[in-house]
Amino acid sequence: MRLADSRDRQGCPGRGRPRSEAVERAIVEGVMKLLEDGVPLADISIERLARTAGVGKATIYRRWSGKEELFVDVLRGAEPADPELPGVSMRDDLVALLESLRRRGLVSRSSAILHNVYAQMKSSPKLWAAYDATVIAPRRQLGFDVLRRGQENGELRDDIDIELLNDMFVGPMLVRSVMRPDTELPEGLAEQIVDTLLEGLRPDRP
Structure with a gap:
């Protein structure tokens, strides 16, 4: 999935910890799991997603400014390039x-x-x-x-x-x-x- 493009524009690439592809994959898979379970988009909060993915909320916010940006990244990754x-x-x-x-x-x-x-x-x-x-x-x-x-x-x-x-x-x-x-x-x-x-x-x- 192409998840780096929009996030790389937000912050300074040289700051903070290196971004882990495994962590990003866990977050994206967490979104897909909730959708597969029939949870509506409106009911998927950052808190709920963090629990599902087994990460902290701060971990998600370091990569996405909010759930709208995250959902768009997930959808783009699921579509053809x-x-x-x-x-x-x-x-x-x-x-x-x-x-x-x-x-x-x-x-x-x-x-x-x-x-x-x-x-x-x-x-x-x-x-x-x-x-x-x-x-x-x-x-x-x-x-x-x-x-x-x-x-x-x-x-x-x-x-x-x-x-x-x-x-x-x-x-x-x-x-x-x-x-x-x-x-x-x-x-x-x-x-x-x-x-x-x-x-x-x-x-x-x-």
């Missing part, structure tokens, strides 16, 4: 982004815990805001960057609203992943969505 973009063309980068969404959809469908947690997050504005700021917003920005490069490179018409266009690309995958869980997410779906939309979005060639 963010994609590395090929960087060859706008089309290939878009396919990589949508393929990442497809894989996330498959993971959330197969994990009852993740499905339940995502549903609970919507009723916790603070937790959802933390997830949006650290996970969703950076992914959206990545899509904006790909589309802007496409306009600059002449792969995409320059009269199109980038934010609207990004929603048009990711929308079909999100609809199938979230709103229509009975719909298949087959291999090749990312390519199909991107190529269908790009047919009408490329600049006219003389």
Whole structure:
């Protein structure tokens, strides 16, 4: 799990005791155990988590500022890693982004815990805001960057609203992943969505 990124930005790397991967793993596994036992996110306090993981509260707070940040780290670790973009063309980068969404959809469908947690997050504005700021917003920005490069490179018409266009690309995958869980997410779906939309979005060639 990628647990160090957000925490490393908070403190001074040279201070304090070395962070133990075993301790961090025990804390993360403690969260997952409570979720597997059916404990709602709202009922998982730092005190309860510390008892479950067999650590002190201070140990947790040295690594995370609060439970919202911890939960976001746990969820990110349970999801597929963010994609590395090929960087060859706008089309290939878009396919990589949508393929990442497809894989996330498959993971959330197969994990009852993740499905339940995502549903609970919507009723916790603070937790959802933390997830949006650290996970969703950076992914959206990545899509904006790909589309802007496409306009600059002449792969995409320059009269199109980038934010609207990004929603048009990711929308079909999100609809199938979230709103229509009975719909298949087959291999090749990312390519199909991107190529269908790009047919009408490329600049006219003389």
